[in-house]
Amino acid sequence: MTIYDVAALAGVSISTVSQTLNRPDRVNATTRGRVLEAIEQLGYVPSATAATQARGGVGRVGVLAPFSSYDSYRRRLMGVLTGSGASTRDIVVYDNESAAASEAPLLRTLPVSGRLDGLLIMGLPVDDELAAHLTRRRLPTVLIDSGRPEFSSVNIDDEEGGAIAARHLLARGHTCFAFVQEPQESFAFVSQGQRRNIGFLAEMTRAGLGEDRVHTVLASNDIAGGRKALHDVLSRTPMPTAVFAHHDVLAAGVLLECRSQGVRVPDELAIVGFDDADIAEASGLTTVRQHFEESGRIGVRLLDGRLADASTPVQRIVLGLELVARDTT
Structure with a gap:
C-alpha cells in the first residue's frame, strides 16, 4: 500500500x-x-517507517504528558531523563494541555508516523480505540499515572492517598471538611482528584461520619483558584475546620487567602495538600507525598525492557505514599 x-x-x-x-x-x-x-x-506503513524498522529503530522515545497544566509532570520527566542517562536514545517531549475523554490528535498520529521507538504516556486517559491502535502499531508503550491492562504502568493508589489525608485530620479531631479540586472536564474517565475524594469519603464513612460532612469545592487549577475556594469554604454551614486539596498548588492558594483574610491556620482551619511539591515545603504545608522522579525512572526502565524484548510481561508498579506533617495541621 x-x-x-x-x-x-x-x-x-x-x-x-x-x-x-x-x-x-x-x-x-x-x-x-x-x-x-x-x-x-x-x-x-510510511516508507520511512519501514526503513527505520529494518534498521532497528530511530533512536528516539516520546514522552507525552500535560506538562503545561501540572508541574508534577516536569518532575516525572526529570526522573525519565535520569533513568535514561546510560541510553543513546533521544527523549522527545510532547505537551498535551489536559486530560479529555477523546484522544488528542497527536496521540493518535505519533505511532503512525513511525518516528519513535517507544512512548511514555503520563497522566492521560487511554481509551479502547487508542489502546487498540497502539497495540496494532506495535509501538512499545508504558503508562505513568494512568493505566490499561495492555500496557505496563507506574501508579500510586490515589484512593489510599485520600484515606491517608482523612486519617491524619480525623486524628486531630476534625469532623467537618472541604475537599477542593479542579472541575472535571469529562466524566468518561475518573480523574486522580476524584479518586482521592473517594478515598477521603470512604475513610469518613469508616469513622462513622456521613458524606454530608465533606463539602466539595470546585476551583480553577491554580493559586487564584485555591484563594477563591476559601470564600466558598467559609460560607458553608457548618463551616469546615479542615481542607483537603487535590494538589499542593490549590492548597497553597487556600493558605495564602487564609493569611490575607486573617484566618488562623491550623487553629481555625487546617489544610492538607497532595504531592509534596516544592511549594508545599516552602509554605510549610502538610501534604501527602508521592515520588514523582521515581515514577519517571521506573517508567523508562519498563519501556527499555519492552524495547529490548517485546515479549516482556506487562508489569504494574504501585508506588507508596506518605504523609508529611508540617505547620498547616
Whole structure:
C-alpha cells in the first residue's frame, strides 16, 4: 500500500495525508479522522517507517504528558531523563494541555508516523480505540499515572492517598471538611482528584461520619483558584475546620487567602495538600507525598525492557505514599 492508496480511500490529496502524519494540528478533525481510518483499514506503513524498522529503530522515545497544566509532570520527566542517562536514545517531549475523554490528535498520529521507538504516556486517559491502535502499531508503550491492562504502568493508589489525608485530620479531631479540586472536564474517565475524594469519603464513612460532612469545592487549577475556594469554604454551614486539596498548588492558594483574610491556620482551619511539591515545603504545608522522579525512572526502565524484548510481561508498579506533617495541621 502507498500514500496514494490512503489518499484515494480517504478522498483527500496526498499532501493532506502527509500533513496528517507530520503536522496533525493543521488538518481539521473530520478530515484527519478519515485519513487515520484509511491508514488503519489499509494497514499503511510510511516508507520511512519501514526503513527505520529494518534498521532497528530511530533512536528516539516520546514522552507525552500535560506538562503545561501540572508541574508534577516536569518532575516525572526529570526522573525519565535520569533513568535514561546510560541510553543513546533521544527523549522527545510532547505537551498535551489536559486530560479529555477523546484522544488528542497527536496521540493518535505519533505511532503512525513511525518516528519513535517507544512512548511514555503520563497522566492521560487511554481509551479502547487508542489502546487498540497502539497495540496494532506495535509501538512499545508504558503508562505513568494512568493505566490499561495492555500496557505496563507506574501508579500510586490515589484512593489510599485520600484515606491517608482523612486519617491524619480525623486524628486531630476534625469532623467537618472541604475537599477542593479542579472541575472535571469529562466524566468518561475518573480523574486522580476524584479518586482521592473517594478515598477521603470512604475513610469518613469508616469513622462513622456521613458524606454530608465533606463539602466539595470546585476551583480553577491554580493559586487564584485555591484563594477563591476559601470564600466558598467559609460560607458553608457548618463551616469546615479542615481542607483537603487535590494538589499542593490549590492548597497553597487556600493558605495564602487564609493569611490575607486573617484566618488562623491550623487553629481555625487546617489544610492538607497532595504531592509534596516544592511549594508545599516552602509554605510549610502538610501534604501527602508521592515520588514523582521515581515514577519517571521506573517508567523508562519498563519501556527499555519492552524495547529490548517485546515479549516482556506487562508489569504494574504501585508506588507508596506518605504523609508529611508540617505547620498547616
